[in-house]
Amino acid sequence: RKEVEQDPGPFNVPEGATVAFNCTYSNSASQSFFWYRQDCRKEPKLLMSVYSSGNEDGRFTAQLNRASQYISLLIRDSKLSDSATYLCAVNNLGGATNKLIFGTGTLLAVQP
């Protein structure tokens, strides 16, 4: 089983739609969680960190469920510019495992 798993998509949604992505992780000791956005042939850019209490940044809401070991990203009122690959990333802090592991990414295509 992969350490971090995502539905690769693609998710094809119309402008204005709400779309949600989930990501599961296998290591219960994981301590920090992130969503990154990656445009085609570019490096990933941090979209938001994910906190236990959940957090919101404009149209984007991230949630963490430690009991079920998944994180989610909700995008409201999708824009054409939201089209990208969304990568979840999980970090196990401390010692030899202090490294960021990425999921396979979920491709989002927002249609006009």
Next chain:
Amino acid sequence: GAVVSQHPSWVICKSGTSVKIECRSLDFQATTMFWYRQFPKQSLMLMATSNEGSKATYEQGVEKDKFLINHASLTLSTLTVTSAHPEDSSFYICSARRTGAEFTGELFFGEGSRLTVL
């Protein structure tokens, strides 16, 4: 903001040659840098963790003698792909963790280097 510069952005080389990629943290010190590789339509796969002043830690399945990593200063890590072959063609991305921020988990990424081996 924290800036990581990676060079070169693109490189095309002949099979059998070696290619060096540099990763620099421009406005912060980075005790730890990471090297990832991404094949088309696949995720970023961690290759190795580069620690300033010590040997890199390689992930399982990554040949340390083929992918040489040097982290000689707090702002520079280099990845050398030795005797490159077409199957090494990929997008190589470095990332840096700010010294002192080991428990935030946040990384800053370089722009990536696209290697094509003919």
